[in-house]
Amino acid sequence: MRICQLQLRPFRNFDHLDLDLGAGGALIIGDNGRGKSNILEAISYLSLGKSIRGARDQQAIPHNGTWFDIRGMWDDGKRQHQARVFYSAEEGKRVFLDGAPLQRVSELVSQFNTVHFAPEDVALVLQFSAQRRRLLDILISQAYSTYLQNLQRYGRVLTQRNHFLRQLGQRRADAAEADVWANQLAEPGAAIRRSRLEALVELAPTLTSCYSGFSTGREQAGIRYQDAELPATVAAIPSTDELRTIFLQQLHAEPVKEQRAGYTLAGPHRDSFGFTLDGESAETYGSQGQLKSILLSWKMAESRYLETRSGHQPVLLFDDVFSELDEMRAQQLLTLAEEFDQVILTAPRNPGDDIPSHYQRIELTH
């Protein structure tokens, strides 16, 4: 896929921006504060319907404004598509695909795929388990629209079940109702775990091989889910029915503790997913350099995964990677990125010959 046009009217610091991204890669150059990252964020809005940085929609409205409006056009190799994401506090969020309004924002997701990488991801993602889950959820949602539906259903039932747990002491206990909220949670919960395991089993070999390219050492990178080794193959993953049974056992395991806590203690919303180096937790034992290599490898694995699942290469959005990466990793990343349809990079100043000349230079001057 290639994004050819982007219009912001307005978005964050841009009152009015028209970008023609042409056919291939682009390098957006501008001093800090000019809004390089905001452009990449706007592009990923078109693929996720929300901020990749986890910002609330309200935060993307310019200070003196009351709405933001992002339009973009991309080419999937067969035809061109247009999407628009509009938000105002008054009207809420509205999304359009090829001119037609969509009922739900989630319908936009999985139309136009992007992989976003920013230097702050290294600290953020590797420090917080919730951030890693978010990373994985955004990825799988782009590949399967049913995954996002399951996540939304799960989130809704989880809220209901947590309220139910909190009310247990106050009203007449109803065993049938307790069963119902557990069963309703187990249904999407098992599907989410199954999809995550499938995705991770598929991503792991790419991560491992990319890592050995980035790393100077001999250590091997891998992935663990729920503090356990991943199944070796997709065939070895428990079925959704089995996962459902396992999850229900977890939900029924500690009723007293759950009631006291007032929230659901086990489930996909608390599952840990992380990286390993020679089998040990990378988040705990890895050096800064190793962690950067892991995240870059993960991003390449994400890109390959989306390509395989959707049949289209995602657009790669790399935010200011060169200020954070050493020469060797940066060059290796560029080489790997050459295999993709379109890469959009940002940098504070023109890096000169370090970046191939076929990257269209776009300077943000005012």
Place this chain on the structure above:
Amino acid sequence: MGPQPLEDLVTALARLPGIGRKTAQRLALYVLKSPAQEAQALAEAIRGARENIGNCTRCFNLTERGQELCHVCRDPNRDQAVICVVEEASDALALERSDLLRGTYHVLGGALSPLDGIGPADLRIDELIERVRRDAVREVILAHNASAEGEATAEYIHQRLAGQTTVTRLARGLPAGSDLDLADRTTLTHALQGRTTFQ
């Protein structure tokens, strides 16, 4: 800020579902501009509806005051041994408009939602179970919304009715998360004809 009586009207209208502040303002100004009799008639219609419509004592659907039973429950041609369970009277209205059901209704008055403090005791579930026992009901059709709350309510009722009668559910013709009362006739026909035993 307009004159206080206008503000009061806007505030009252804005409390209606689906009406934002802007729309409420437009409606209020329209009412003020329209002839006095027209506005009077609207007020009367609201008062009349409020005073003269009550709930059927059997199915809790809407009925004219003074009538203990609604027109469906009174109709000898309707099959009293088949009950279609809906969340709201608006759902029964939608099904009734489509003219598809030969049985009767049971209006729960909502769906399970701990978030809103709604538990089984707040819905007319005991009344449903009582009806099933008393009237030798053959089939209970669960026509719930496709929301998380609708699904949970359906499962709960199914558990409570287990072994007492056949429980079916509408076919999944309704898109996930959608509301029954907004579905069109074709969708409802497919949903009713394709209903399946609840598992």
